[in-house]
Amino acid sequence: MSKLLTAILLFTFSMGYAQSFEWPIKELDTARDVSYLSEDEKDIILEMNMVRYNPKKYAEQNIYWMNIFYNGKLLEIPGKTALKTEEGKEAFDECINVLKKAEPAPILKPSRGMTRACELLVYDQELTGSTGHKDSGGNQPVDRLLKFGEFSGYFAENIHYGDIEPRFTIISLLIDDGVRSRGHRKNILNPEFHYAGVATGQHKTFGGMCVINYATKYTNK
8 A cells, every 4th residue: 555545544534533523723723813924824823722722632633644654764745845854753753652641731822022023033044044043133032022022931932944834834843853852842832831923934945934932921012
């Protein structure tokens, strides 16, 4: 049986399985009515809220099907460019196990100021082709956040480079291949966070990029 046919069967099974569990999309889709996010950026917040609402179900329905597409260190999903990973299926398996045991976290609300902070890094790296959390002016995530508002509690920033299709972006950050701390995954699951900003854009080297900021509390200027 081909991998593609197997994937179709797995997807069909998961769709049938999903009928026994309905996601409360209206509750989770907190960014749909805002004007400052693109549809993909709104979908990224929705995906994160699905993960946070029920990590176990998200793993079962939206990630587990990928397991058959690992070929050593390559992830070969039909219709996508083959992705060379650092850890292969080991990071994937770990992610599934963590999500199955993870506790739900509060739903994220969108923030205009935090989104503008994300946009600054996207615009900068679109022009420079650089990577990382420090921009060409030497600003760190906290510096960008404080340009547009004030936060209290905890904050963090996730960056994803490459394919920025919303679900694939969040799954990639959850698997967190090559990141020993699994910091991106921990940020998505962190119950201390209540607000998020998102910006996507192009990148000279990797094609696309997505920046996500998180905060316990954030007040726009």
